[in-house]
Amino acid sequence: MTQRDSAPALAPLTAPALLPYKRFSLPNGIDVVYIHDPAQEVFKIDAVFEAGIYYQPKPLIASTAINMLNGGTARHTAEEIADLFDYYGAYIDFNCGLNKSELSLISLTKYAEPVLVQLAEMITGSIVPEKELDLFLTNKRQEHLVTCEKTSYLARKEFSRLIFGDKHPYANPISADDYLHVQREEVLDFCHEHVHACGCRLMLCGNVSETVLQTVIREFAALPCPKAEHPVPEYPFTPAQPGRYHVTKDNAAQTSLRIGKSGVRLNDPDYAHFLLLNTVLGGYFGSRLMSNIREEKGYTYGIQSFNVSLPQGSYWCIAAEVNNQHTQSAIQETFKEIQRLRTEPVPEEELNLVKNFLHGDLLRELDGVFSQSDALKHKLNYNMDNSIYLRLIREITTATPDDLLRLAQQYWNPDEMYVVTASE
Amino acid sequence: MPAANRTNTHFDTPMVPFARTILGNGLTVICNTDRSTPFVSVNILYKVGSRNEQADKTGFAHLFEHLMFGGSLHIPDYDRHVQSAGGDSNAYTTNDLTNYYITIPAANIETALWLESDRMAGLCFSQHALDIQRQVVIEEFKQRYLNQPYGDIWLKLRPLAYQVHPYRWATIGISPEHIERARLGDVEAFFRRYYAPDNAILAISGNIEEEKAFRLVEKWFGDIPPVHAPASSIPQEPRQTAERRLVSEDNEVPADAIYKVFHMGGRDSENFYAADIISDILSNGQSARLYVDLVKNARLFSGIDAYVTGDMDPGLFIFSGKLSEDTGIREAEEAIDRAIEQFIDSPITERELQKIIHKTEARIAYGEINYQNKAGNLAFFEYLGDVNLINTEASRYRDLDIPKIKAAACEIFRRENSSTLYYLKKNPSNP
Numbered sequence: 001m002t003q004r005d006s007a008p009a010l011a012p013l014t015a016p017a018l019l020p021y022k023r024f025s026l027p028n029g030i031d032v033v034y035i036h037d038p039a040q041e042v043f044k045i046d047a048v049f050e051a052g053i054y055y056q057p058k059p060l061i062a063s064t065a066i067n068m069l070n071g072g073t074a075r076h077t078a079e080e081i082a083d084l085f086d087y088y089g090a091y092i093d094f095n096c097g098l099n100k101s102e103l104s105l106i107s108l109t110k111y112a113e114p115v116l117v118q119l120a121e122m123i124t125g126s127i128v129p130e131k132e133l134d135l136f137l138t139n140k141r142q143e144h145l146v147t148c149e150k151t152s153y154l155a156r157k158e159f160s161r162l163i164f165g166d167k168h169p170y171a172n173p174i175s176a177d178d179y180l181h182v183q184r185e186e187v188l189d190f191c192h193e194h195v196h197a198c199g200c201r202l203m204l205c206g207n208v209s210e211t212v213l214q215t216v217i218r219e220f221a222a223l224p225c226p227k228a229e230h231p232v233p234e235y236p237f238t239p240a241q242p243g244r245y246h247v248t249k250d251n252a253a254q255t256s257l258r259i260g261k262s263g264v265r266l267n268d269p270d271y272a273h274f275l276l277l278n279t280v281l282g283g284y285f286g287s288r289l290m291s292n293i294r295e296e297k298g299y300t301y302g303i304q305s306f307n308v309s310l311p312q313g314s315y316w317c318i319a320a321e322v323n324n325q326h327t328q329s330a331i332q333e334t335f336k337e338i339q340r341l342r343t344e345p346v347p348e349e350e351l352n353l354v355k356n357f358l359h360g361d362l363l364r365e366l367d368g369v370f371s372q373s374d375a376l377k378h379k380l381n382y383n384m385d386n387s388i389y390l391r392l393i394r395e396i397t398t399a400t401p402d403d404l405l406r407l408a409q410q411y412w413n414p415d416e417m418y419v420v421t422a423s424e
Numbered sequence: 425m426p427a428a429n430r431t432n433t434h435f436d437t438p439m440v441p442f443a444r445t446i447l448g449n450g451l452t453v454i455c456n457t458d459r460s461t462p463f464v465s466v467n468i469l470y471k472v473g474s475r476n477e478q479a480d481k482t483g484f485a486h487l488f489e490h491l492m493f494g495g496s497l498h499i500p501d502y503d504r505h506v507q508s509a510g511g512d513s514n515a516y517t518t519n520d521l522t523n524y525y526i527t528i529p530a531a532n533i534e535t536a537l538w539l540e541s542d543r544m545a546g547l548c549f550s551q552h553a554l555d556i557q558r559q560v561v562i563e564e565f566k567q568r569y570l571n572q573p574y575g576d577i578w579l580k581l582r583p584l585a586y587q588v589h590p591y592r593w594a595t596i597g598i599s600p601e602h603i604e605r606a607r608l609g610d611v612e613a614f615f616r617r618y619y620a621p622d623n624a625i626l627a628i629s630g631n632i633e634e635e636k637a638f639r640l641v642e643k644w645f646g647d648i649p650p651v652h653a654p655a656s657s658i659p660q661e662p663r664q665t666a667e668r669r670l671v672s673e674d675n676e677v678p679a680d681a682i683y684k685v686f687h688m689g690g691r692d693s694e695n696f697y698a699a700d701i702i703s704d705i706l707s708n709g710q711s712a713r714l715y716v717d718l719v720k721n722a723r724l725f726s727g728i729d730a731y732v733t734g735d736m737d738p739g740l741f742i743f744s745g746k747l748s749e750d751t752g753i754r755e756a757e758e759a760i761d762r763a764i765e766q767f768i769d770s771p772i773t774e775r776e777l778q779k780i781i782h783k784t785e786a787r788i789a790y791g792e793i794n795y796q797n798k799a800g801n802l803a804f805f806e807y808l809g810d811v812n813l814i815n816t817e818a819s820r821y822r823d824l825d826i827p828k829i830k831a832a833a834c835e836i837f838r839r840e841n842s843s844t845l846y847y848l849k850k851n852p853s854n855p
Contacts, residue, residue, distance in 0.1 A: 002647050004498045004542045011531035013510045017462065039460065041789050070710075079720070082710035087779045089786025108786050139719070139726040142746065145678035149573035206793075251676060253570040254563070286503045298559030301567050321567045323559075353508050360510025360529065367461050370793060 013359045015393060016366045018386050021376060026217060028197035028225045033380065034204035034213070037369040043206035044106045044370060045116070045216070046377060047123060051101040051194035054169045054312070055233070057186065059178040063096035064136065065190040069103065070094075071132035073125035078132050081122055090115045098170050099311045100381070101195075109207040113215050120219035123195065128187050141179035148176075152321065154247045155256035155422035162245060162418045163262065163315050165238030170313065197225035201380065205373030237313060242415060247422040255327045255423035256320075259334055261416050263307040263316030267382050270407060272395035274307060277404045277411075279358050280346055281305050281337060282318055286353070288337045289318065297333070299326040311381065316411070324423055331419060341408040345401035355396055362389055362396075440798055440814045443634040444806075447642060450622025450650045454802045454811060455637040456629040458795040464630030466526045466536040467799035468544075469807055471625075472618035473520040474597075475590040475658050475737065480605070482590075483597020486517040487561050487606055488614055492524065494553035496543035509535040517595050520736040521807060527796060530631040534640060541644040544624065547615050551608055562600045569596060573677045577847055584670050585685050585740055585843040589661040622650035625806045629799035658737060661687070668843040674850050679726065681847040682756050684743040686836045691736050692808050697820045698832030699732045699741050704780045705772060706730040706763065711779075714763055724751045724759050736808065741836050753846050764837045772826050784821050 023033045049066075056062040070092065072078045085092055090107035103123070107115045147153045157173070164170040200223065202216060242261070264274040275283075282289040282305030289303045303320035322330045346354075366372050366389060376386050442456040474485050492515065493502050506513045511528030513536075526536040569575045578594050586592035597603055626645070628637050664687055689695025707714045707730040714728045725745040733739035747756050791797050798814070805813040813820075 002541070002644060004538060004545065004644075007499075007505060008532075008534035008538050010509055010535065011529070013529060014462070014531075037460075040793070042786075042793060079711060079716060083779075086709035086711045087775070087782060089779075089782040089784075091786075091790075106790065108789060111782075135720060135723065138723075138748070142679050142726045142749070146573050149676060149678065151571060253566045284507060286507055294560055295556060298556040299563070301560055301564040321563070321571065323563055323566075353504060356510050357507035357512075360507075360512065363462065363510065363529065364512065364527065367463060368793070369460070 013356060013363065016363050016386075016389055018366070018389070019369060019372050021385070026197070026221055028221060028223055029200075030197045030220055030223065031201040032204070032216065033201065033376065034208045035369050035373050035376070036208040037206060040207040040369065041109055042106060043109045043112060043204060043208055043212055044104065044373070045119070046102050046104045046203040047119070048100050048102040048201045048203065048377065049195050050099065050199035051190070052097045052099040053172050054099050054235075055194055056169070056190065058181075059172070059174050060182050061186050061190050062101060062194075064133070064182055065187045065195065066096045066101040066103070067094045067136060068128045068133060068187060069122050069126045069191075069195070071136070072127055072129045073121050074127060075121065075125070076118070078129070081118060084118050085115060088115050092119070098172070109209050109212060112209065112212045116212065116215040117219055120222065124222050124224075126191055126195075128184055128191070130184055133182070133184055133187065137179045137182055141176055144174060144179065145176055151247075151249050151252045151254065151256035151422040152319075154249055155258045155420050158245055158247050158420045158422065159258040159260065159317065159418060162240040162420065163237075163260070164313070165236075165240070168235050168237055170310065193226070197223040201377075203373055203377045205369050240418070242418055244419045245421075247420070248424065249422055250424060252324070252423040254321045255324050255421050257322050257327065257330060258317055258319055258420040259331070259417055260315060260317035261418065263309065263314035264411065265314045266309040266379075266388075267384070270411075271309075272392045273399050273403050273407050274411065275392070276354060276358055276396050276399050277341065277407050278305055278307055278316065280350070280354050280404065281341060284354070284357050284361070286357075288340070289320075289334060292333050292337060293320070293330055297326070297329070299323050299330045303330075303334075327421060327423070335414055338408070338412050338414060341404070342412060345405050348401065351399075351401060351404070355399070358396055359393055362393055365389075440792060440802075442802060442811070442814070443638070444811055445638055447621065447646055449646065449648055450620075451641075451645050451648075452625045452806055453638060453641050454625070454627045454806060455632070455634040456627075456795070456798050456802060457632060457634060458630050458798065461630055461795055462530060463527050463795070464530045464533050464536075464628055464632050465796040465799040466528065466533065466540065467627045467629075467796075467803050468524045468540055469625045469627070469803040470522045470524075470618060471623050471807060472522055473518050474593065474595040475519050476618065476656055477590060477593075479590070479593075480602070481610065482593040482602045483561070483565075483595070484602075484606055484610065484614065485522060486595050486597070487557060487603055488611060489515050489517045489522050489524075490557040490561060491553055491611060492543055492547065494550060494557065495548040496539075497546035497548070499539060499542050500548070502539055502543065505535055505539055511536065519591055519595060521804070523800065523803070525796065525800065533628075533632060533637075534644070537640055537644040540626075541648065544619060544621065544645065545648045547619070549608055549612050549615075554606065554608055554611060558603055558606060561596075561603050565596050565600050565603070569594075574675075574681060574847065577681070577683060577845065580670060580672055580847075581683055581685065581843070581845050584668050584845060585687070586661055588659050589737060590658060591661070591735060591737065591739075616651065617653055620651035620653070621645060621648050623653065625803045627799045627803035627806070629795040629802065661738065664841050667839050667841075669846075670844070671846045671848065673848050675847060677847070677849050679749070680747040680751075680753050680756070680849055682743075682745050682747065682753060682760070683845040683847065684757070684760055685843050686741045686838075686841045688732065688739055688741045688836050690738045691734050692810075693738075694820075694824070694828070695832055695835070696732065696734070696739070698824055698829050699836060701780050701821060701824060701829055702767070702833055702836075703730040703732050703741065704783060705776050706767065708780075708783060713767075717763065718745070718759055722759065723748055724756055753848065757844065764833075768830065768833050768837065772829065777826065781821070784818060788818055
């Protein structure tokens with residue numbers, strides 16, 4: 001019979017094998033970074049611009065500008081552009097972030113040339129036809145109205161407003177009426193001012209063949225780089241008073257709960273240890289919050305905590321959808337768990353387990369060429385590369401219970417936290 | 425266009441090499457070596473889903489999945505061992521199956537096999553775990569189905585489209601009361617009946633040689649006895665003979681929605697592949713017919729989709745649309761009916777077909793990037809009856825020509841084969 005009463009020996013976790021990346025600049029200043037893996041048949045390209053919400057003159061302009069890049073050029077209609085990508089089985093995605101905006105395209109490498117030519121053309125020559133703009137805004141407005149029915153959205157928006165201040169672009173308040181007031185000229189102006197070669201980075205990975213590279217070099221050289229640099233605007237954060245806030249949503253079947261405050265940025269010396277501390281509290285399935293509030297009490301399907309590092313700031317947040325009858329208990333228990341981490345050292349056994357989990361989790365962030373490229377894209381924004389993972393893993397491995405205790409005391413003062421509920 | 429026109433078209437699909445064996449106790453084991461990752465994915469599929477439930481205790485297969493993490497014969501704390509090994513694990517339940525997977529550094533694969541084999545060999549049945557997981561699942565029910573705009577549509581649509589087959593309820597169950605009803609005795613009986621090596625498929629993909637994987641699986645699973653349970657008999661849906669309609673009013677949503685569904689073939693039938701192509705022609709991408717005609721040009725919908733369920737037993741072909749502000753619900757339905765008529769009456773162009781071929785080829789290639797997908801797909805295709813589909817599925821699409829696609833459309837899109845749901849927003853004048 002197989003002996004199952006003792007666990008197999010565990011092999012120590014290793015350092016990640018970082019894939020080498022190559023980097024060069026186009027004459028117009030575009031930064032090209034790529035990781036080539038000839039074993040793949042697919043490649044991915046992300047075109048990243050310094051064109052996020054942070055830079056928009058009014059709500060929705062940045063996301064509209066990015067999403068309208070497939071709205072047509074002088075040479076191709078929106079339908080022709082969609083048809084070309086569909087024909088070659090390529091998928092394109094538009095993402096407007098707080099600071100960066102990006103287009104991502106994934107395609108079979110053998111069809112790289114036509115899809116890349118089209119991609120470059122739509123970025124350089126977007127004309128934002130009025131008809132396409134109207135269609136986009138009308139449908140997005142309806143999508144927004146649907147989103148407003150979700151307590152999770154209401155809680156998240158309120159949390160952003162509190163932590164950044166309602167005037168800060170990171171809070172990004174949107175009303176349904178905003179969709180009615182976007183002008184074509186504003187969108188075009190935004191494209192001209194922000195979607196250009198300056199500050200643009202192209203991330204490529206997968207089978208980045210010679211054809212892929214030559215096509216990128218040829219086609220993206222046409223992207224202009226404006227002479228006049230726009231100064232980066234500075235917006236101060238104006239956070240609200242910490243405390244409890246409630247958003248009312250009639251007939252909500254659950255309560256959306258957000259608890260948090262400012263967090264720790266990737267380039268902060270405390271980052272690795274904070275990541276570890278956060279994992280203990282709410283960063284994995286066996287976390288203290290999950291063990292207590294889901295597995296012991298059954299108040300929720302899931303409760304997580306996470307840290308988000310942003311170029312101008314950061315935040316740290318606990319999120320859960322909670323049984324309406326047990327919301328107050330869930331909040332109490334959450335603060336009890338925070339308090340425990342501020343007063344009692346994490347037992348060695350638990351700490352070792354979390355270290356291993358987090359180490360494994362970081363290895364998963366670097367699992368394969370596509371993941372490594374995604375990780376690298378994020379790190380480059382902080383003038384780092386994936387070698388940061390070697391340092392993070394080293395610091396996590398050597399962290400002591402006292403390190404975490406000190407950090408919990410420093411960063412998790414309950415008096416500095418916002419507690420947001422959205423429900424009836 | 426006849427099939428002969430398409431002989432020069434090749435799905436240029438790379439092979440997923442794999443080896444397969446069956447242990448003495450009936451456990452099917454499949455392994456694909458993938459050196460691009462330092463991890464392995466260990467995927468166990470149990471051939472049980474919500475279609476195996478009793479009509480008065482729905483949601484049970486999924487509730488049971490939660491209990492599988494509550495401790496086994498020698499291991500009270502499954503998760504802790506996965507995490508210590510640098511791994512991550514989760515599971516999901518569908519109408520047809522329950523799937524458990526662990527991603528773990530290859531050097532620690534034995535931890536995964538130890539954990540999975542111990543809970544296959546015997547589970548700890550705890551009243552406390554059951555009480556808690558009932559509550560957790562009820563919160564999951566609310567989070568996914570009740571506290572989401574349009575979240576309860578499938579709870580209404582399933583019992584409309586199916587009258588006999590257990591697909592008439594969702595995996596989460598008919599209602600939270602059903603989940604309340606689960607007893608410890610049910611849990612034990614369910615485990616004994618379904619959680620056995622001869623009712624499971626173990627697929628591994630990642631950084632490990634096939635022989636080594638097989639040797640370790642034999643070591644950990646070889647002694648678990650089979651149950652030799654009789655094959656499940658699932659009540660099959662009789663052919664629908666009259667159209668069905670349901671109007672759901674007063675929903676807290678900003679826009680009306682319409683769902684129109686038709687019965688179609690099961691996942692392994694030729695009809696499935698034809699239906700999948702039809703749904704692609706209609707709605708895969710912004711150059712597809714429904715988007716161009718109904719969203720972009722007529723602007724009747726803010727979004728519209730056509731897709732298939734991919735269930736093992738005969739499934740559903742679904743049209744789902746969200747109406748633009750000024751569109752009446754009948755007008756919306758007529759537009760869908762017209763799109764269907766046009767599909768049947770007007771030609772499919774060679775470019776449309778070529779597009780679908782490229783899309784299918786690309787979709788398969790994208791799916792093979794990820795070894796976790798590969799492990800899941802290997803197990804699923806084995807369950808479907810032919811693990812080779814991982815490499816040959818493309819040919820199932822290629823074998824279809826336009827007459828066959830049209831014939832499938834005629835067979836599926838019959839009025840008496842349809843169920844239509846009007847999902848209407850709250851009327852502001854009628855609070």
